[in-house]
Amino acid sequence: MQPTSANTPAQSPPEKPGRWMLPGLGLFQGLAVTGRNMVQSFYNKERMTTVQYPEERAPISPNFRNFPFLVYDGNSIDNLRCVACSICEKECPPQCIYIVLERDENGKSLKRPKIFDIDVSVCMNCGICAEVCPFDAIYMDGEYELATDDRFEGLLFHRERLAKSADYHMKLRPEQASEVIARRKAEEEKKAAAAAAKAAKAKADAESKKAAADARPADEKGGDA
Amino acid sequence: MNPLALLLTLSSVMFALGLLAVLTRRNAILILVGIELMLNAANINFIAFWRYGPPDLEMAGPIFVLFSIAIAAAEAAVGLAIILMVFRLRRTTDLNQLDSLHG
Amino acid sequence: MASLLILSPLVLLAALGAVWMARPVHAALLLALALALNAVLYLAMGADFIGLVQFAVYVGAVAVLIVFSLLITRQSDETEEIARRPKALVPGLLCTLPVLAVLLITASKVPAASDEAPALPLKKLGEILFTTHAPAVLAVAVLLTAVLIGAALFARETKPNDP
Amino acid sequence: MSKDNIPLWSPEHLPLLPQRLVEMILANLGAPEWLVSISGFMVAASTVLAVFMTAFALLSLIERKTLARAQNRIGPNRAGWFGILQPVADGIKMLTKEDIVPARAVKLLHLLAPILIVLPAILALGVIPYGREWTPVPLELGLLFFFAVGSMTELSVFMAGWASGSKFPMLGAMRAISQMVSYELPLIITALGVVMVSGTLSLPEIVQQQGGGFWHWNVCTPWGIVAGLLFYVCTIAEANRCPFDLPEGESEIVAGHMTEYSGFKYALFFMGEYLGLFAIAGLFVTLFLGGWQAPLPGLGLVPTWLWFFGKLALVIFSYLWIRATFPRLRIDQLMRFAWLCMIPMALLTLPAAAIWHYMGRGPLSWMVVLPLVLVPWVLVAVIFNKRLAPATRTYRFADG
Numbered sequence: 043m044q045p046t047s048a049n050t051p052a053q054s055p056p057e058k059p060g061r062w063m064l065p066g067l068g069l070f071q072g073l074a075v076t077g078r079n080m081v082q083s084f085y086n087k088e089r090m091t092t093v094q095y096p097e098e099r100a101p102i103s104p105n106f107r108n109f110p111f112l113v114y115d116g117n118s119i120d121n122l123r124c125v126a127c128s129i130c131e132k133e134c135p136p137q138c139i140y141i142v143l144e145r146d147e148n149g150k151s152l153k154r155p156k157i158f159d160i161d162v163s164v165c166m167n168c169g170i171c172a173e174v175c176p177f178d179a180i181y182m183d184g185e186y187e188l189a190t191d192d193r194f195e196g197l198l199f200h201r202e203r204l205a206k207s208a209d210y211h212m213k214l215r216p217e218q219a220s221e222v223i224a225r226r227k228a229e230e231e232k233k234a235a236a237a238a239a240k241a242a243k244a245k246a247d248a249e250s251k252k253a254a255a256d257a258r259p260a261d262e263k264g265g266d267a
Numbered sequence: 268m269n270p271l272a273l274l275l276t277l278s279s280v281m282f283a284l285g286l287l288a289v290l291t292r293r294n295a296i297l298i299l300v301g302i303e304l305m306l307n308a309a310n311i312n313f314i315a316f317w318r319y320g321p322p323d324l325e326m327a328g329p330i331f332v333l334f335s336i337a338i339a340a341a342e343a344a345v346g347l348a349i350i351l352m353v354f355r356l357r358r359t360t361d362l363n364q365l366d367s368l369h370g
Numbered sequence: 371m372a373s374l375l376i377l378s379p380l381v382l383l384a385a386l387g388a389v390w391m392a393r394p395v396h397a398a399l400l401l402a403l404a405l406a407l408n409a410v411l412y413l414a415m416g417a418d419f420i421g422l423v424q425f426a427v428y429v430g431a432v433a434v435l436i437v438f439s440l441l442i443t444r445q446s447d448e449t450e451e452i453a454r455r456p457k458a459l460v461p462g463l464l465c466t467l468p469v470l471a472v473l474l475i476t477a478s479k480v481p482a483a484s485d486e487a488p489a490l491p492l493k494k495l496g497e498i499l500f501t502t503h504a505p506a507v508l509a510v511a512v513l514l515t516a517v518l519i520g521a522a523l524f525a526r527e528t529k530p531n532d533p
Numbered sequence: 534m535s536k537d538n539i540p541l542w543s544p545e546h547l548p549l550l551p552q553r554l555v556e557m558i559l560a561n562l563g564a565p566e567w568l569v570s571i572s573g574f575m576v577a578a579s580t581v582l583a584v585f586m587t588a589f590a591l592l593s594l595i596e597r598k599t600l601a602r603a604q605n606r607i608g609p610n611r612a613g614w615f616g617i618l619q620p621v622a623d624g625i626k627m628l629t630k631e632d633i634v635p636a637r638a639v640k641l642l643h644l645l646a647p648i649l650i651v652l653p654a655i656l657a658l659g660v661i662p663y664g665r666e667w668t669p670v671p672l673e674l675g676l677l678f679f680f681a682v683g684s685m686t687e688l689s690v691f692m693a694g695w696a697s698g699s700k701f702p703m704l705g706a707m708r709a710i711s712q713m714v715s716y717e718l719p720l721i722i723t724a725l726g727v728v729m730v731s732g733t734l735s736l737p738e739i740v741q742q743q744g745g746g747f748w749h750w751n752v753c754t755p756w757g758i759v760a761g762l763l764f765y766v767c768t769i770a771e772a773n774r775c776p777f778d779l780p781e782g783e784s785e786i787v788a789g790h791m792t793e794y795s796g797f798k799y800a801l802f803f804m805g806e807y808l809g810l811f812a813i814a815g816l817f818v819t820l821f822l823g824g825w826q827a828p829l830p831g832l833g834l835v836p837t838w839l840w841f842f843g844k845l846a847l848v849i850f851s852y853l854w855i856r857a858t859f860p861r862l863r864i865d866q867l868m869r870f871a872w873l874c875m876i877p878m879a880l881l882t883l884p885a886a887a888i889w890h891y892m893g894r895g896p897l898s899w900m901v902v903l904p905l906v907l908v909p910w911v912l913v914a915v916i917f918n919k920r921l922a923p924a925t926r927t928y929r930f931a932d933g
Contacts (some may be wrong), residue, residue: 066914069859076603076858083602092606270371277378279473281385281404283466288389289460296439297394300401301399303432304385307408310424318415319483326488326495329420330503334429336420337510341517343432348524354443362454395695409681422674422681426798430684430717434710441707466635492673492734515843 090241104215107169107182109162112205124179126155130171138164139171161206162188163197178222184214274315282308295350295360299343306339373414381407395441402433416487419495544836548584548667552577572674581658581669589807596853603857624698624800632796637698647794647801648695649689653682654808654866661815662737664825664838675736676728679816680721683771686733686809687713690780690790693802698792709773709780716770719879723760723767726886727751728818736816740824750823754894755902757887761821763879765848768817770871772810775856779864810849818844818890874913881909891910 082089093100114122126143144156172181183206190196212219281304288301310332317328354360384404390399405428413447499507541553556573564572592618594609601608609616634643660675662668672678687710694706731739731752752761762808770777780789791802818824822844825837862870885906892898 072858073854076854079600079605080602080857083605083607089605090607223764269480269483270374272477273374273378275477275480276474277381279470279477280382282473283470284382284385284389286466286469287462290465291389291458293458294394296436296443297397299436300397301426302389303401303436304388304404307428311408311411311500314412314415314417314420318417318487320382320411321484322486322488325502326457326490326498329417329490330499332417332420333499334510336424338512340427340432341514343435344517344521345524347435348521350439351442351525360443366382399688399692418674419677422677424678425680426684429688430681431714434687434691434714437688438707438710441695441703477535 089224101111102184102186105216106184107167108186109165109183109199110160110169110171110180111183111210112180112201113159113208113211114205115208117207119202120154122154122179122201122205123177124155124158124175125153125177126151126158127176129174129176132182133170133174134165134166135168135170135217136166138162158201158204160195160199162199163193172235178226181211181215181218200227269319270313271319274311274319278311278315281305281311291360293363295353295362296347298362299346299350302346303339303343306335310335325369374411377407377411377414381411389455395437398433398437399441401436402429405429405433419490456485543665545838546666546859547836548580548838549577551580577669578659582655585658585808586894588811589804590624591791592807592810592849593623594619594802596856599853600849600857602853608829627800628797630796630799632798633793635698635735635793636792639696639698642692642696643733644798646689646693646790646911647798647805650686650805651801651808652689653685653689654805656682657812658808658815660736661812662740662824663815663841664836666671667838671735671736671737676724676734676739676816676820679736680717680724681811683809683813684717684772686805693794694790699793701792702792705780707791710781711775712773712864712867712871713771714753715868716767716875717877719763719871720767720771722876722879723764723882724820726756726760726882729883730754730886730890736819736824740774740819740826743823743826745826746830747823747826747828750821750826752821752823754886754889755795755899755906756889757821759885759906760882761817762815763875763882764821766875766932769852769855770867772813772852773806774810774852776859776862777867778861779867810852811845814845814848814852815841822848831833878910878913879907 055125079089113122126141128139128141128143129138131137131141138161140157140159140161141155142157144152144154146152167182169182181207208219208223212223285301285304285306285308288304289298292298292301313328313332313335317323317326350360353365357365359365381404384400384407388397388404389398406425409421409425409429412418412424433468541550544673546553553571555576556569559569597619598608598616612618612622634640642893657679659669660672660678662675690708690709690713694704694709696704697703728734728738731742733739747753751757769775773780791799794802811842813843817840825841827833827835827837827840885902888905889898892901
């Protein structure tokens with residue numbers, strides 16, 4: 043039940059001030075309006091705007107955005123889409139994102155964030171990180187029950203707390219998620235096609251190089267024999 | 268000690284206090300307080316004589332007190348209105364400074 | 371008789387406070403207390419109509435009026451030590467003490483009080499008021515209306531354009 | 534009124550039951566005469582207090598729920614079943630809150646003010662006749678006592694405002710006093726009309742004279758309609774209720790003279806306000822709606838105090854309804870309405886009542902008095918409506 047203002051009856055447009063009315067009748071019209079409210083509030087269900095909060099929850103509007111969350115495909119937290127490129131860290135106006143790239147023992151980047159912290163007490167839900175992320179890894183969440191009793195540690199969200207699955211994203215914002223999925227699939231195919239083409243080209247080079255190699259020993263064998 | 272004498276001493280001391288207030292206070296409004304006290308002392312006498320004095324069926328005492336209360340209220344109202352006007356003109360209710368007629 | 375013995379010192383204390391207090395608003399509030407105790411004194415003496423009228427008129431209206439004007443003339447905070455300065459106290463006492471002496475002497479010579487309590491029948495009081503004292507009541511009525519309008523005119527903020 | 538031949542358990546005497554039980558027990562125990570009468574009187578007073586304390590608690594809940602219903606919402610329903618424990622919750626909140634006394638405050642007056650606001654309300658409640666047998670204090674000068682005690686609240690409002698030290702309470706107190714003083718005048722004048730017609734100041738006597746059906750009530754007389762309406766409007770102003778609740782207008786001056794109070798003293802102010810509301814509404818019911826008289830002559834079985842509390846509930850519901858509907862008046866509109874519109878109309882009801890009385894109270898007197906009252910009423914309403922109603926503003930940019 044969408045609690046918009048549509049369900050309160052449209053007020054009659056105020057009459058032109060010129061129309062003379064016996065003074066005092068306006069009082070009773072006002073009383074009649076509140077009286078109608080009082081009586082109908084007992085049986086006319088869609089008049090009632092109260093939502094009993096903990097039991098029922100008013101559905102959030104589509105583009106309501108709260109603090110960001112990280113998206114991971116599949117069901118394990120390891121295949122996060124985020125590659126720790128820290129563009130969002132640089133773009134974030136209040137600088138509340140902190141990323142540390144994960145490297146293996148000899149220093150090679152594993153394209154995964156070892157640490158991904160967002161200080162929620164600083165974040166202003168502007169959504170710039172979601173806009174600039176080239177890898178569709180971070181989107182704005184719709185969860186608003188984030189009260190904690192400790193002011194510092196409780197408001198510093200770490201990677202595990204931020205990560206949520208792609209289908210949570212689909213459930214939260216169906217059209218945006220489906221759009222992202224479609225775009226990623228298209229890129230997959232393009233990349234696959236490109237990879238296939240590259241692989242085919244690589245194979246072709248390989249054969250031509252091998253053919254050239256076969257041809258060259260023939261010359262040497264021909265020459266010193 | 269008969270009650271009439273007690274009440275008369277009470278009203279006379281109250282009257283004296285009212286007079287003292289009128290004579291020693293500088294603030295015009297507190298002089299009105301003194302006047303109210305003096306009027307009240309007189310009312311106490313009326314009711315004391317009506318209650319303990321010789322019986323009279325005309326109830327002269329209470330009737331007189333009714334009139335005196337009405338007039339005291341009227342007097343307080345006019346007095347304060349005048350004090351407000353004086354305050355608006357001279358910005359003070361201190362009687363010592365209102366001496367423009369001293370010549 | 372016992373109630374009178376209790377009430378009179380209280381009334382005197384409140385009246386003394388009203389006279390002696392340095393801060394004007396304290397004096398005005400103590401006046402209200404003195405008037406209220408005075409009303410209780412009338413009730414103790416059996417004049418209940420007078421007691422209630424006194425309470426309604428004095429404590430309800432006059433005391434509020436005095437306190438209100440203290441606020442308007444912004445005198446409510448300045449303490450006023452005048453009551454204690456000997457320069458003002460001595461002449462004041464010089465005048466009041468002889469008056470007090472005369473009153474006390476007459477008070478002591480008063481005859482014994484008659485003990486039967488006269489009643490104050492309301493209907494009879496009304497009849498007397500509006501038959502024998504009718505002119506006086508009309509005079510007071512005219513006076514009060516004149517005062518109502520006069521005080522309102524006096525205290526009205528005179529705008530610069532009209533007189 | 535001999536106490537022995539009245540059955541102890543009859544519904545009519547239910548409210549008197551605790552008092553007579555205590556007196557009976559003490560009399561059997563052989564207590565001295567003055568002790569029996571004093572304890573009986575104390576118990577009578579405590580029954581009145583108990584009734585109106587529960588009514589106060591209930592009203593604070595019912596007020597919030599009715600206001601909610603008028604705004605399409607439900608109102609408190611969390612504390613207890615349907616919010617029935619909400620007053621208890623408010624009470625605990627008020628009691629546990631820290632009681633801050635400002636440094637510049639005059640300690641004694643700051644403490645005395647809330648007490649002196651609740652005191653007159655309770656004293657006034659003792660004088661109103663609630664049932665044929667149940668008038669806590671049947672004074673012969675009931676009405677005068679009511680107004681004498683009622684006018685003491687102005688002094689305590691001033692004390693509350695001035696003793697708090699700061700300017701806001703002082704301003705709030707001055708506005709509250711000027712409103713209460715200027716609305717007490719029409720209140721007393723219209724009550725005077727009732728006294729003139731019923732010839733007595735004692736409230737039980739006034740209710741006796743309104744016996745028989747509802748057409749005997751004072752409100753069903755030509756002058757009574759006007760006087761009743763004026764008295765009703767004055768009760769709203771005197772109790773500082775909605776259209777006239779300027780003194781503690783939250784949006785203007787914080788909480789008026791109650792700004793520097795917290796904790797139990799603040800609760801005392803509200804108790805004083807609500808008890809004052811019960812007292813003044815009770816007086817309206819007594820003077821104009823026939824107190825505990827049954828609306829139709831044949832209803833002897835229903836105990837009379839039920840009629841009184843039924844009417845009181847209706848009147849107080851109308852206050853809630855008005856509070857849910859009307860905006861707050863400005864101080865100058867409020868004053869102008871009192872002095873230029875209410876007092877002339879109130880003064881008019883006196884001659885109307887006299888003419889009605891001396892023309893035999895029959896249909897002829899109706900025909901004479903009704904135009905005498907209604908014509909100036911419409912004239913005053915039409916003339917003053919032009920100056921009283923705010924001018925219709927022309928907006929340059931917003932579409933008006």
